Amino acid sequence: MADTNDAAAAGDMRAVLQRGYGGPEVLEYGRAARPVPGRGRVLLRVAAAGVDRGTWHLMAGRPYAVRAALGPRRPRDPATGLDVAGTVVAVGPGVTDRRVGDEVFGTARGSFAEYAVTRADRIAAKPARLGFEEAAVLAVSGLTALQGLRTAGRLRSGQRVMITGASGGVGTYAVQLAKVFGAEVTAVCGPAKAELVRSLGADRVLDYTREDVTAVDSRYDLVLDLAGSLPVARLRRVLTPRGTLVVAGGEDDGNWLGLHRQFRALVTSPFTRQRLTALVSLQNRAGLEELAELVAAGSVTPSIGAVFPLERAAEALELLVSGGARGKIALTV
Structure with a gap:
């Protein structure tokens, strides 16, 4: 079992940051501090991220009730993105079922970045038949x-x-x-x-x-x-x-x-x-593992209509809002 290590050392990374509420123009591509996994959490090197409606709601600050939790004028935490696929590069204390090098998919707040931290129970093993882009649009x-x-x-x-x-x-x-x-x-x-x-x-x-x-x-x-x-x-x-x-x-x-x-x-x-x-959708490992089994059996396949590089995340959100996407949109990191 690996513990928090040099992969989680202080440093910075490329990331998409949300500087306010509104349209895609509030997203800024730049540098941010690399996160460090705490107890029960893992650090992922993000290979790809999915673009989902929940991310749009947080970007727009709509409905307005979400701003009470995120911050009245701008998000207190500028990290954005949720769907994720990547590789575990460090684990925090108390994590016993994930190892450095595991290829996984699931959800991680701030997935529009080179690295993201998430709870160990919010990820599952990536199905072998999927590439990272396909796996990144599966969870949410x-x-x-x-x-x-x-x-x-x-x-x-x-x-x-x-x-x-x-x-x-x-x-x-x-x-x-x-x-x-x-x-x-x-x-x-x-x-x-x-x-x-x-x-x-x-x-x-x-x-x-x-x-x-x-x-x-x-x-x-x-x-x-x-x-x-x-x-x-x-x-x-x-x-x-x-x-x-x-x-x-x-x-x-x-x-x-x-x-x-x-x-x-x-x-x-x-x-x-x-x-x-x-419908109130909940993130849980049991559901992720069931989806992975269905994908492995060939019963379910992600449908990706567009892929953008990380620095073009704003364009990806514009396509989502326009309704022009056929299936899911992925970002490559």
């Missing part, structure tokens, strides 16, 4: 899709599921996982990305630009709403009488809390036979 979106379908959605084999936002970072995993779990999948996306979601296993694709997807004749046991734009009342139209709606998206749902649709689902649920709930 993969866990969200897994928990949205099975934990919140209680999906069972043979059920029918509709997934809105199916071509996005979470959606591309949700389509694959729903097929793994034995569901019949209807994917909702724009016309430019229809072939992508078909290639991931969708049985039916609905083009939201040409039809009202809540007016179709089909009824679903589960609707996983990742797009975040349709009212709860309309989504209920396509549910079976005892179907489940999981509200996960809500990018335009107010600047203050951003949870209006989630609250609407939760307060309505007790008064209907349908089950209406919201």
